[in-house]
Amino acid sequence: MSLEPAGDEQEKFRANFKIISSCFASLPFKIPGTAFYRGIKARDRMYAMFDSTIAHRRKGKSFKQDFLESLLQKHSRETSEGEDDDKLTDAQLKDNILSLLVAGHDTTTAALTWLIKFLEENPVALEHLREEHLTIQHRRENGSSLTWSEVNNMPYTNKVINETLRRATILPWFSRKAAQDFDIDGYKIQKGWSVNLDVVSIHHDPKFFPDPQKFDPSRFSEPMKPFSFLGFGSGPRMCPGINLAKLEISVFIHHLICRYKWNPLEKDDSVQPTLVRMPKNKYPVLVEPALEQSCIQGPKHCASIRNEEHVTFIIRPREKEK
Numbered sequence: 001m002s003l004e005p006a007g008d009e010q011e012k013f014r015a016n017f018k019i020i021s022s023c024f025a026s027l028p029f030k031i032p033g034t035a036f037y038r039g040i041k042a043r044d045r046m047y048a049m050f051d052s053t054i055a056h057r058r059k060g061k062s063f064k065q066d067f068l069e070s071l072l073q074k075h076s077r078e079t080s081e082g083e084d085d086d087k088l089t090d091a092q093l094k095d096n097i098l099s100l101l102v103a104g105h106d107t108t109t110a111a112l113t114w115l116i117k118f119l120e121e122n123p124v125a126l127e128h129l130r131e132e133h134l135t136i137q138h139r140r141e142n143g144s145s146l147t148w149s150e151v152n153n154m155p156y157t158n159k160v161i162n163e164t165l166r167r168a169t170i171l172p173w174f175s176r177k178a179a180q181d182f183d184i185d186g187y188k189i190q191k192g193w194s195v196n197l198d199v200v201s202i203h204h205d206p207k208f209f210p211d212p213q214k215f216d217p218s219r220f221s222e223p224m225k226p227f228s229f230l231g232f233g234s235g236p237r238m239c240p241g242i243n244l245a246k247l248e249i250s251v252f253i254h255h256l257i258c259r260y261k262w263n264p265l266e267k268d269d270s271v272q273p274t275l276v277r278m279p280k281n282k283y284p285v286l287v288e289p290a291l292e293q294s295c296i297q298g299p300k301h302c303a304s305i306r307n308e309e310h311v312t313f314i315i316r317p318r319e320k321e322k
């Protein structure tokens with residue numbers, strides 16, 4: 001949507017988005033005062049914002065090369081490309097944009113939060129990961145950016161991401177509709193029933209993941225039994241955002257690991273009981289430049305980081321979110 005990260009529009013967007021996320025799994029009673037009702041109202045305000053942005057773009061008042069623009073071009077009724085039947089209406093476009101935002105934002109945020117927590121608690125894994133990223137950084141020409149092929153060649157990072165998604169199980173359940181009658185462990189399931197998968201139990205089953213509470217990325221060195229790891233689901237409804245999510249997480253890890261170290265400001269292992277599982281305290285940390293001795297680029301490189309204006313900062317939830 002090319003919204004700027006600050007400003008009035010963004011604040012309104014953020015406020016409505018937060019209401020939608022928190023009301024997402026509420027009981028569907030459209031009665032004033034219920035969470036569902038608040039969610040529907042926030043969704044309508046969000047749709048009104050999309051309407052005005054879409055109208056603005058259609059009048060040619062602004063051109064941005066972004067996701068919204070490609071949707072609008074592909075589904076414009078004025079272009080000859082494709083049959084009209086394949087084209088989404090504006091209402092469908094807005095639904096799709098909102099679905100992607102809802103499905104893609106909190107999940108990725110939660111994954112990054114858990115990852116920072118698990119790495120801090122597992123210094124051996126952190127060291128191994130740091131080695132992988134410092135080696136990539138070391139090979140690069142000075143000042144060049146991370147390349148696509150580098151991102152696709154981070155084997156240990158991939159294992160760390162999978163192990164994070166297994167231990168945290170960000171989406172603790174999702175459902176399927178039974179395509180036919182069947183029996184499972186003596187229970188009869190009828191065609192058409194909704195079947196919820198208890199992914200937390202699957203991810204912590206010692207038959208598939210020995211010592212399941214242990215954070216051990218190396219367990220992903222061996223091929224997994226099909227359907228035992230469901231961090232992004234499986235089958236035709238598997239998460240379509242898997243590659244984007246992995247890309248975002250890998251780029252974030254690279255910059256964090258190469259330049260900084262961090263310490264938690266609070267110790268609290270409780271989990272927020274929402275649809276997307278998150279540490280309850282959102283895991284606030286104090287971030288500082290990495291130590292010289294852990295940097296294979298040598299003391300000069302670390303000194304340059306230390307001389308930056310803001311060397312120490314704290315990542316914590318905003319006051320009203322706590």
Ligand code: HEM
Binds near residue numbers: 103104235
């Ligand atoms: C670490 C980040 C993410 C995790 C852990 C995650 C996890 C999941 C899981 C477990 C499912 C259910 C899959 C199934 O039923 O088999 C799912 C579905 C989905 N995800 Fe993600 N996801 C992430 C990021 C994203 C991103 C970045 C996007 C898009 C921008 C996205 C879009 C979707 C959509 C649209 C669905 C529904 C697919 C369908 O029902 O056909 N996700 N995701």
